[in-house]
Amino acid sequence: MPRITHVEVTDVRFPTSLSMDGSDAMNKDGDYSAAYVALRTDDPAVSGFGFTFTIGRGNDVCVLAAQRRAEPLIGREVAAVVGDLGGTYRDLASDSQLRWLGPDKGVEHLAMAAVMNAVWDLAARVADKPLWRLLVEMPAADLVDACDFTYLSDAITREEAIAMLESTRAGRDERLALLEQHGYPCYTTSAGWLGYSDDKLRRLCAEAVAEGYDHIKLKVGADLEDDVRRCTIAREVIGWDRHLMIDANQVWDVPQAIEWVDRLAEFKPLWIEEPTSPDDILGHATIRRAVAPIGVATGEHGMNRVLFKQMFQAEALDFCQLDSARLASINEIVPVYLMARKFGVPVCPHAGGVGLCELVQHLSIFDFLAVSATLENRVTEFVDHLHEHFVDPCIVEDGAYRLPTTAGYSAEMHAASVAAYAYPDGAYWSSSAQVAG
Secondary structure, three states: OOOOOOOOOOEEEOOOHHOOOOOOOOOOOOOOEEEEEEEEOEEEOOEEEEEEEEOOOOOHHHHHHHHHHHHHOOEEEHHHHHOOHHHHHHHHHHHHHHOOOOOOOOOHHHHHHHHHHHHHHHHHHHHHHHHHHHHHHHHHHHHHHHHHOOOOOOOOOOOOHHHHHOOOOOOOHHHHHHHHHHHHEEEEEOOOOOOHHHHHHHHHHHHHHOOOOEEEEEOOOOOHHHHHHHHHHHHHHHHOOOOOEEOOOOOOOHHHHHHHHHHHHHHHHHEEOOOOOOOOOOHHHHHHHHOOEEEEEEEEOOOHHHHHHHHHHHOOOOOOOOOOOOOOOOHHHHHHHHHHHHHHEEOEEOEEEEHHHHHHHHHHHHHHHHHHOOOOOOOOOOOOOOOOHEEOOOOOOEEEEEOOOOOOOOOOEEEHHHHEOOOOOOHHHHHHHHHHH
């Protein structure tokens, strides 16, 4: 078995701000970016790829942090790294000097996500399985032992977690056959970026309906009358039989969120997403009680498993929107899924951003097959941006993710894309046109 010989971490940025893709009330001009990790070995055929997601400036800080996180892997045998995924995670996480920068939050945690995403990709490639299948086929005890249940024992125990996974074994083949036939349901945010014109909003909503989407999300929160007008346009196009969701991206205080959502309630949104600070557990609980039956959704900025534990315990959310590149990879994501099942909260992962759709399809498939065993109130985000830069891009048809079949976590980018969009020296960013701009 080969050894890891070096780690490449690249600052990759795409100029999405030029087309206002990704624009919302909080983040008006993001350039979708990735701190992109490649674990290289002495066998050219064996590598692992992962990333964390940012929106431009500061991505270089994540790159440096990921380099520091990954350095202990150099020289290790691949068999040892992927043969003890929990041990690998705990070893990297035990660096107390790096941990001090968080702990379990901020740039150091984003870096941990990028590196461990690459480790799990490597493990799935070595096993010659797509990641979702690797997770589903792992013995329950082995998967639980790979996970980080630190600080969670008041909400879920190791024994409960194993029992949950064992309880869903019956019917897995039937559920897999259902996914193979119909895919996993998703919603689109691509129609509703805040910077789009009314004409573009109308056109993209019509296209979403034609493409089979039953769930469409709009960004809101900058101007109330603009939101009323845009929601009116959306409902005119999609009708009232489809679900409309709204997303404020953290811009409101608690009373303002309640007032604003009350004004938009006539459009019957399924949920209000990130209505206030992502860390304000009690604020979310207050909003949830006030705006019901409109649901409260949050989690894309949920910094770690402990925050989610408290969200569940406080009954602060109706939909859990964990992020595949903010939590510390599978080791931390699986415990959140298991807690969500225990507390009866559906997980609808966040996927707006470069590469996140490629990752979360694996998570949602795993959830349906091995954790929740249901599709009720579950729908996963899809944005139709930048998939052409991935070797194994996600495929969405008729409003549903098709099952990935290639070994790995679908995280590898084309070498040409990395070379072109590496910042600041890649071909795109170093061109005279960009310098002049």
